[in-house]
Amino acid sequence: MTELAERPANPAATAADRPIGFGRIQRKEDPRFVRGRGRYVDDIVLPGMLHGAILRSPMAHARLVSIDTTEALAHPKVHAVITGRDLEGLNLAWAPTLSADVQAVLATAKVRFQGQEVAFVVADDRYAARDALELIDVEYEELPPVVDVRRALDPGAPVIRDDKEGQTDNHIFDWEAGDRAETDAVFAAAEVVVSEEVVYPRVHPAPMETCGAVADYDPVDGKLTLYETTQAPHAHRTLFAMVAGIPEHKIRVISPDIGGGFGNKVGIYPGYILAVVGSIVTGRPVKWMEDRSENLMSTSFARDYVMRGEVAATRDGKILAVRTQVLADHGAFNATAQPTKYPAGFFSIFTGSYDLQAAHCSVTGVYTNKAPGGVAYACSFRVTEAVYLVERMVDVLAAELEMDPAELRLRNFIRPEQFPYKNKTGWEYDSGDYEPTMQLALRMAGYEELRREQAEKRSRGELMGIGLSFFTETVGAGPRKHMDIVGLGMADGAEVRVHPTGKAVVRLSVQSQGQGHETTFAQILAEELGIPPEDIDVVHGDTDQTPFGLGTYGSRSTPVSGGAVALAARKVKEKARAIAAAMLETRPEDLEWEKGRWYVKGDPGVGKTIAEIALGAHGTVELPEGIDGNLDAEVTYDPPNLTFPFGAYVCVVDVDRGTGKVHVRRFVAVDDCGTRINPMIIEGQVHGGLADGVGMALMEFIGFDEQGNNLGGSFMDYLIPTAMEVPDWETGHTVTPSPHHPIGAKGIGESATVGSPPAVVNAVVDALAPFGVRHMDMPCTPARVWEAMQGRPTPPI
Amino acid sequence: MQVPAPFDYVRATSVADALDLLERHGPESRVVAGGHSLLPMMKLRLARPEWLIDINDVAELDHVTRDGDWLRVGALTRHATLLSSALVGELFPIVHDAERVIADPVVRNRGTIGGSLGQADPAEDLTTVCDVLRARVVVTGRAGERVIGMDEFHRGPYETACEQSELITEVRFPIRPRSGSAYEKVERRVGDWAVAAAGALLVLADDGTVADATIGLTALGLEGCAVDAAAVLLGAHPSEEVFAEAGRLAAAASSPVEDQRGPVDYKRHLADELTRRVLRSAATRAGAGVLTATTGG
Numbered sequence A: 001m002t003e004l005a006e007r008p009a010n011p012a013a014t015a016a017d018r019p020i021g022f023g024r025i026q027r028k029e030d031p032r033f034v035r036g037r038g039r040y041v042d043d044i045v046l047p048g049m050l051h052g053a054i055l056r057s058p059m060a061h062a063r064l065v066s067i068d069t070t071e072a073l074a075h076p077k078v079h080a081v082i083t084g085r086d087l088e089g090l091n092l093a094w095a096p097t098l099s100a101d102v103q104a105v106l107a108t109a110k111v112r113f114q115g116q117e118v119a120f121v122v123a124d125d126r127y128a129a130r131d132a133l134e135l136i137d138v139e140y141e142e143l144p145p146v147v148d149v150r151r152a153l154d155p156g157a158p159v160i161r162d163d164k165e166g167q168t169d170n171h172i173f174d175w176e177a178g179d180r181a182e183t184d185a186v187f188a189a190a191e192v193v194v195s196e197e198v199v200y201p202r203v204h205p206a207p208m209e210t211c212g213a214v215a216d217y218d219p220v221d222g223k224l225t226l227y228e229t230t231q232a233p234h235a236h237r238t239l240f241a242m243v244a245g246i247p248e249h250k251i252r253v254i255s256p257d258i259g260g261g262f263g264n265k266v267g268i269y270p271g272y273i274l275a276v277v278g279s280i281v282t283g284r285p286v287k288w289m290e291d292r293s294e295n296l297m298s299t300s301f302a303r304d305y306v307m308r309g310e311v312a313a314t315r316d317g318k319i320l321a322v323r324t325q326v327l328a329d330h331g332a333f334n335a336t337a338q339p340t341k342y343p344a345g346f347f348s349i350f351t352g353s354y355d356l357q358a359a360h361c362s363v364t365g366v367y368t369n370k371a372p373g374g375v376a377y378a379c380s381f382r383v384t385e386a387v388y389l390v391e392r393m394v395d396v397l398a399a400e401l402e403m404d405p406a407e408l409r410l411r412n413f414i415r416p417e418q419f420p421y422k423n424k425t426g427w428e429y430d431s432g433d434y435e436p437t438m439q440l441a442l443r444m445a446g447y448e449e450l451r452r453e454q455a456e457k458r459s460r461g462e463l464m465g466i467g468l469s470f471f472t473e474t475v476g477a478g479p480r481k482h483m484d485i486v487g488l489g490m491a492d493g494a495e496v497r498v499h500p501t502g503k504a505v506v507r508l509s510v511q512s513q514g515q516g517h518e519t520t521f522a523q524i525l526a527e528e529l530g531i532p533p534e535d536i537d538v539v540h541g542d543t544d545q546t547p548f549g550l551g552t553y554g555s556r557s558t559p560v561s562g563g564a565v566a567l568a569a570r571k572v573k574e575k576a577r578a579i580a581a582a583m584l585e586t587r588p589e590d591l592e593w594e595k596g597r598w599y600v601k602g603d604p605g606v607g608k609t610i611a612e613i614a615l616g617a618h619g620t621v622e623l624p625e626g627i628d629g630n631l632d633a634e635v636t637y638d639p640p641n642l643t644f645p646f647g648a649y650v651c652v653v654d655v656d657r658g659t660g661k662v663h664v665r666r667f668v669a670v671d672d673c674g675t676r677i678n679p680m681i682i683e684g685q686v687h688g689g690l691a692d693g694v695g696m697a698l699m700e701f702i703g704f705d706e707q708g709n710n711l712g713g714s715f716m717d718y719l720i721p722t723a724m725e726v727p728d729w730e731t732g733h734t735v736t737p738s739p740h741h742p743i744g745a746k747g748i749g750e751s752a753t754v755g756s757p758p759a760v761v762n763a764v765v766d767a768l769a770p771f772g773v774r775h776m777d778m779p780c781t782p783a784r785v786w787e788a789m790q791g792r793p794t795p796p797i
Numbered sequence B: 001m002q003v004p005a006p007f008d009y010v011r012a013t014s015v016a017d018a019l020d021l022l023e024r025h026g027p028e029s030r031v032v033a034g035g036h037s038l039l040p041m042m043k044l045r046l047a048r049p050e051w052l053i054d055i056n057d058v059a060e061l062d063h064v065t066r067d068g069d070w071l072r073v074g075a076l077t078r079h080a081t082l083l084s085s086a087l088v089g090e091l092f093p094i095v096h097d098a099e100r101v102i103a104d105p106v107v108r109n110r111g112t113i114g115g116s117l118g119q120a121d122p123a124e125d126l127t128t129v130c131d132v133l134r135a136r137v138v139v140t141g142r143a144g145e146r147v148i149g150m151d152e153f154h155r156g157p158y159e160t161a162c163e164q165s166e167l168i169t170e171v172r173f174p175i176r177p178r179s180g181s182a183y184e185k186v187e188r189r190v191g192d193w194a195v196a197a198a199g200a201l202l203v204l205a206d207d208g209t210v211a212d213a214t215i216g217l218t219a220l221g222l223e224g225c226a227v228d229a230a231a232v233l234l235g236a237h238p239s240e241e242v243f244a245e246a247g248r249l250a251a252a253a254s255s256p257v258e259d260q261r262g263p264v265d266y267k268r269h270l271a272d273e274l275t276r277r278v279l280r281s282a283a284t285r286a287g288a289g290v291l292t293a294t295t296g297g
């Protein structure tokens, strides 16, 4: 008990000095979560609700010879068994993906990955539904699978997508950015060129809550209410209208509390559609909730990029150009989520934080017999892969030049006066001041001292590594004229209403999966209008109650909807000014604003608070011309550019020479996400992302055997880090606001996930330098680290 | 949610009751102790018993008692109990070494020594510990009890001498003066099963030479102890040289298989590396003088 008293007082805990606006406050949503009062999809129970379960393919590639459902249908608790053939009759066997491809809802002629949906059972309870799955008799005729992405385009490779008219191989797309000829010329003339194959293995978002839905189709009024684990309720509603032919005004998508998304809950999964079909067929609500293995084996994976990275430089360490060729494994259906014009997402940000003469990347997407997806996973549309590649390659160059990697980075940063900076692949970096951020991280880490310690340890044969990464992201997609998903422009909305008593509600088109939107967005409104955050209710995740928008992923909520909230608040503020002027019998231009109040210029004692104005607006005050009551506003924000958060990370590891085991001893993270709305939430986002990054760097990996069997289908096989594998995080920050964003905020949701894996791997490779190791691929498991020491690191493919 | 196939459930109140229930419900009945091996298998429908006979109320199976030259541990003793027992730690530090790296606190609070030995998973740690300590297992049936050595009890992966109608009731550890024991495991992450592990027991003679030695390996494809490796230690003074030789022989005795945890040569290397490490600790714990301090590699 005494220990408790000695703990420093939590500054956020005292109500008195709680900020009205930006600052450190505890999350408004947390009391309900910590008391077990969150309401997730699986908590939804509707009268008469039935339960669905999916029969999945045990094989990676096979012809479906026959499906016999007789016995399952005879189960006393089973209401329906649906197969691909049934769906064909409804024209629902295939659904469009988010990448202009189609995906089987239930397999028809073939199965194309292990875990693919084959049949759907609807029963009284989830136990009976599972039991009935075993009563379905499926005959498969095995086909050779395509497992190794590097073999997918071989001339004789089995064609996975023979359903597609004219598809004679496993090729999906070729995409490039930058100027190839210019880049090749710089490389040809360069003093130093380094080259390395860098693999970002297939990993999984693995949110704590798996995916699921409760579909409730009312056969009388034709209205579908769909509770779903989705990060993008509005986009899902539109897609359901397109796919299922239910008119859009008859669909209500509700995304209640969501237990983590990380991109896993952007796409539309067959299970959601099947729940809807099940409800239409049975006339009763149907719940479908996948289990952990289903989540890991069938829903959106992430990454799976095989990259050949190259850097051209001068002998004295000036980086001139970067280029890369990428082979992207998209699985059996191209279902990645990203803006239409960007089939490789924003991978072309792989030029990093450096001022270059030239850059070129080309990406080839291919089909394999693996689960589809390749979605965000806290990757800001492939920024994760891009940052990993460039930050790994800069270290490879540092090794080649025998130069300190910190020094090499500092020498090549884009300089502050170069912003806004147009890079060689077409991005306009909005703002940045990299050197102070880097210097702060080095100082916090005690970089010089660490290098001294390392030298000393090396002389004793001990393996210690120091790894750096400096990342720049491109997030907050995006300007609608360049960016859309299945034709829906990537703008987002917010609607603000100030109630007569001065309390407010803000309705958002984005949906939180744990990021703290109920707090952050209340704070944005608080900052603009001076209404305390606790007096503001944030409503999201229900298409009947919120304005249209594309949802939360790619760190876009604050950059896009955050902008919308600020601008809507400013509209309210201007309206309040006109009303206040009427109330004070003066002219609007004679009023001045202080947080929460308009007052008469030169006479600060005379004014009206926002609450008084709100009451006036709803009351009997005679309103000025053009104002018809209320204190509301709605804005759809179409961002003029993306935002470019950045940061400097330092990781220190010790490697056990005898076992290959890596211990992450320290991790310093300095982030610059522009204006900081709630530092506590920012730190939380960074902590989570760092743990995620350590996980990917050290252990997370979905492997496959030669038959295409998924080897990462449970948490016994797919390892995610625990408190024991991560150190105490040391965080710091700098602030370089975005010049084009209404409040200067850039987004923080994915920074740490993007920036930390290269820091950890660079540290491990640095530790292995005495063995001549220049590169090893993630995950740095004990066995793989030991193999790297033996001079034969194997790629995780 | 993963759900098992349908099953019935009954709680036993005593060893005799459990044995009756096993008899009554026949070959498709299974005992459940901590449930941390059985329930996951049931959820994956790899195991589908028709009856679960829960022995968690059988208090007579939950004890740790010193009885002369033996330590008697009831089959229902939890991992957490073994880990928190000062007596166990003092007599058999290898048990604490192993328990510290078995799963996580949640699993250790429920999982039992009887369930661990009964499950006989090839990566299970306590089987190696019992091998190394030359423990004896008490198996009780309606006809009475048998006290058997580990070599007889443990028949191979997932196979033991405990018949379906019997119960493991106790594990007995011989207490050896001037002994030291140790266990070390490499895991990919805390709570993961072993990539590989090794355990060793050294008993020293009055002159400081090794009077008795056992070495066991986990997840390395060796059933029973590494006899040849232990043999080179007998009569020798503990030293880096003789440990290195034992390590080499332990690696030779192993026959690991490649899996997600690592390739064969790595695992064989670990057999060597970990054997040397546990021998060093065991020797120190047995009171051997300071060894030549070379670190592994």
Ligand SMILES: Cc1cc2nc3c(=O)[nH]c(=O)nc-3n(C[C@H](O)[C@H](O)[C@H](O)COP(=O)(O)OP(=O)(O)OC[C@H]3O[C@@H](n4cnc5c(N)ncnc54)[C@H](O)[C@@H]3O)c2cc1C
Residues within 6 Å of the ligand: B030, B031, B032, B033, B034, B035, B036, B037, B038, B039, B040, B055, B075, B076, B079, B101, B102, B103, B104, B107, B110, B111, B112, B113, B114, B115, B116, B117, B118, B119, B123, B124, B125, B126, B162, B166, B167, B168, B169, B191, B192, B193, B194
């Ligand atoms: C996430 C996780 C990680 C784990 N990691 C490790 C690890 O690193 N190392 C390790 O060694 N173990 C590990 N385990 C296994 C854990 O130690 C289990 O508790 C143990 O293997 C089984 O013990 P139990 O009491 O839970 O047995 P149960 O699951 O109840 O039973 C297992 C089997 O033994 C039989 N059985 C149980 N008690 C008796 C008895 N008295 N007589 C006859 N038969 C009996 C049952 O019928 C069943 O067949 C892990 C488990 C989990 C879930």
